[in-house]
Amino acid sequence: ETGVTQTPRHLVMGMTNKKSLKCEQHLGHNAMYWYKQSAKKPLELMFVYNFKEQTENNSVPSRFSPECPNSSHLFLHLHTLQPEDSALYLCASSQDWEYNSPLHFGNGTRLTVT
Amino acid sequence: QQQVKQSPQSLIVQKGGISIINCAYENTAFDYFPWYQQFPGKGPALLIAIRPDVSEKKEGRFTISFNKSAKQFSLHIMDSQPGDSATYFCAASPARAGNTPLVFGKGTRLSVIA
Numbered sequence: 001e002t003g004v005t006q007t008p009r010h011l012v013m014g015m016t017n018k019k020s021l022k023c024e025q026h027l028g029h030n031a032m033y034w035y036k037q038s039a040k041k042p043l044e045l046m047f048v049y050n051f052k053e054q055t056e057n058n059s060v061p062s063r064f065s066p067e068c069p070n071s072s073h074l075f076l077h078l079h080t081l082q083p084e085d086s087a088l089y090l091c092a093s094s095q096d097w098e099y100n101s102p103l104h105f106g107n108g109t110r111l112t113v114t
Numbered sequence: 115q116q117q118v119k120q121s122p123q124s125l126i127v128q129k130g131g132i133s134i135i136n137c138a139y140e141n142t143a144f145d146y147f148p149w150y151q152q153f154p155g156k157g158p159a160l161l162i163a164i165r166p167d168v169s170e171k172k173e174g175r176f177t178i179s180f181n182k183s184a185k186q187f188s189l190h191i192m193d194s195q196p197g198d199s200a201t202y203f204c205a206a207s208p209a210r211a212g213n214t215p216l217v218f219g220k221g222t223r224l225s226v227i228a
Contacts, residue, residue, distance in 0.1 A: 004157070042118070043158070043203065043218040056215060090157050099210055100146045105157030 003027040006091050006106035013081065014114055021076040021109045023091030029104070031097035032074040034066060037088040037108070049074060050097035081113045116141060118206050120219025127226050133191035135222045137204035140185065143214070144206040147187050149178065152201045152221075161202070162189075165209065194226045 004025045013019050025032065034046040048056035049068040063085075065077040074091055088108045095101040119138045127133045137147075148163035164171045164178040164187065171178045177190040191198055204219040 040123075040220060042220050045215050048215065092157070100148075100207055100216070102148070102160040102163070103150075103158075103216070105159065107155065107157050 004091055004093055004104050004106035006089075006109050008109055009107065010110045010112075012112045012114060013078070015081060015083070017081075018077070018079040020078065021089055021091075021111075023074040023076075023106055025072055025074075025091075025093040025104070027093055027104060029093035029095050030071055031094045032068060032071070033092040033094075033103070034074065034076050035090040035092060035105075037090055043090070047076075048097060055097055078111075081111075083113050086111055086113045116214075116217050118204055118217050118219045120204050120222060122222060123220070124223045125225070127191075127194045127224065129194065129196060129226055129228045131194050131226075133189075133194045133198065133224055133226070135189045135202055135204070135224070136186065137188065137206075137219050138184075138186045139206050139217075141206070141217075142185070143208045144217075146209045147178070147180065147204065147206050148216070149176075149189050150203040150205065150218075152203065154200075158203060191224075194224075196226045196228060199224055199226050 007022045031050045036044040046060045047066040052068050067075040090108045091106045092103040094103050149161045150158035151161040152158040162173050162176050166182050175192045180187045201221045201223045203221045205216045207216045
């Protein structure tokens with residue numbers, strides 16, 4: 001069983017809805033990440049938190065809003081999304097952010113925006 | 115310069131054969147090269163990684179070959195098995211990631227047929 005748990009596994013939402021994705025890691029890691037995975041495109045890094053502080057925001061639209069209340073939990077709040085935002089959203093954690101250490105991914109949330 | 119180009123996009127190999135996936139990069143600051151394996155419905159998982167102080171790293175049936183002068187690296191899967199059927203992603207970054215996060219290739223979907 002993965003040490004990174006994501007909920008929900010699937011989410012269908014309309015463009016006017018507000019929803020949140022949740023991620024929890026049980027590995028004692030200090031860095032947590034949100035990635036977007038779309039077909040035939042490289043994994044896109046969205047946000048990075050290191051020791052609960054946001055260190056990376058890759059020009060992500062404001063309709064995506066991350067929250068990291070502690071080093072074990074990460075949320076992605078969604079509002080007024082577009083159909084092109086439909087994708088698999090992956091959460092990951094690693095021991096640290098500055099020096100490359102292996103990323104541990106959750107199984108993702110499959111998001112469909114209608 | 116931040117891209118990692120991965121080929122082929124898809125690959126079909128007979129059971130027992132050798133699967134070869136290639137990646138190329140431009141950024142000479144990259145010196146950490148991991149490969150991730152992703153099964154359907156699962157998040158990617160680290161398979162094997164190499165740093166450029168060695169030209170080859172082997173773990174079981176999986177081998178990374180690295181050519182620093184050509185800025186290329188490849189994954190070889192010996193004696194490929196149906197259980198190896200998955201999507202494989204190469205990636206690259208400086209060893210000290212800091213503000214240069216891991217850059218992923220677009221992935222190769224491997225199917226091993228009996």
